[in-house]
Amino acid sequence: MKCLKCGKDNPDNAKFCSGCGALLQKQADVEPVKKRKTGKKKIWIVLIVLILAILLLGVYFLSKERKSVKEYAENVVEIFQNGNKEKIDKLVFGYQELAMEDENQKEGILEKIFKNISIKVKRITGKEIQYEISSPDLSTFFDTLEKENKRLSASEMESSLDKLIKETQRKEYVVSIPYEKKDGKIIANYRTEEFVNAITGGLLESYKEIYAKMLEEWK
Numbered sequence: 001m002k003c004l005k006c007g008k009d010n011p012d013n014a015k016f017c018s019g020c021g022a023l024l025q026k027q028a029d030v031e032p033v034k035k036r037k038t039g040k041k042k043i044w045i046v047l048i049v050l051i052l053a054i055l056l057l058g059v060y061f062l063s064k065e066r067k068s069v070k071e072y073a074e075n076v077v078e079i080f081q082n083g084n085k086e087k088i089d090k091l092v093f094g095y096q097e098l099a100m101e102d103e104n105q106k107e108g109i110l111e112k113i114f115k116n117i118s119i120k121v122k123r124i125t126g127k128e129i130q131y132e133i134s135s136p137d138l139s140t141f142f143d144t145l146e147k148e149n150k151r152l153s154a155s156e157m158e159s160s161l162d163k164l165i166k167e168t169q170r171k172e173y174v175v176s177i178p179y180e181k182k183d184g185k186i187i188a189n190y191r192t193e194e195f196v197n198a199i200t201g202g203l204l205e206s207y208k209e210i211y212a213k214m215l216e217e218w219k
Contacts, residue, residue, distance in 0.1 A: 069179065072186045073121045073129045080119050080199070085111055091190050092199070109158050113138070113200055116165055128176045129188065131195075137171040138164060139202030143209070165201075173198035 002009055008019030016023060079087045117135040124130070141164055145157075175195050179188035197204040 069124055069129065069186060070121070072179075072188075073124060073131075076190070077119050077121060077131075080114060080117065083111065083115055088114060092196060093191070109161055110200070112158070112162055112165060113203070117199055117201070119199070122174060127180075128178050130174060130176045131198075133173040133175060133198040134170050135173070135199060135201035136165045137168045137201055139171070139206045140164075140168075141203060142206045168201075171201060 003017035003019060003022055005022040006017060006020040008017055010018055076091065079091060113135070117133060119131055119133045122130045122132045138161070141161060145160075175192075175198050177188050177190060177192070177195060179186055181187070193204060
């Protein structure tokens with residue numbers, strides 16, 4: 001029997017090595033233990049590889065989904081940058097025509113405002129698209145008209161607003177738009193008061209306040 005420690009040959013019935021004194025073990029007694037250890041290592045390696053593969057697939061699909069949402073969000077930004085009235089109407093106001101626009105005017109009030117706003121994507125999460133919006137501060141427009149007791153025609157109101165757009169400071173907004181994916185399409189609601197108020201420079205909120213005051217006076 002060969003000693004596994006020093007390699008010396010010993011009689012088959014020997015219990016200890018005559019060379020180094022080590023306990024002699026038969027090769028058959030040792031090999032099963034080695035095989036069992038090797039088998040456990042292989043199982044762990046397979047499990048680690050499977051876990052890594054699942055994680056990599058998850059990261060890939062998440063990255064792919066985020067990319068499609070980013071493209072969608074950037075498309076919205078492009079609509080405003082290009083001043084595409086029809087697409088803005090559809091996105092923000094639905095299929096209805098804008099109530100403040102005059103068909104005879106070459107450029108409407110809201111178009112003037114939209115030409116002076118800047119919008120960009122700030123952050124995208126799994127549930128929301130966050131936009132940074134910079135627009136002329138028009139929150140005092142209706143309040144000023146009410147204090148001065150002015151009754152302006154549509155063209156006079158446009159001129160007054162145009163002047164305010166040029167003279168006023170800019171106001172910064174951060175607006176979050178929730179979205180969901182349905183049948184492979186991204187569905188988001190841009191008709192919220194917060195978003196409309198931001199892209200009109202506070203004009204919507206100003207109008208609501210004046211309207212509320214008028215209702216109180218009529219009571």
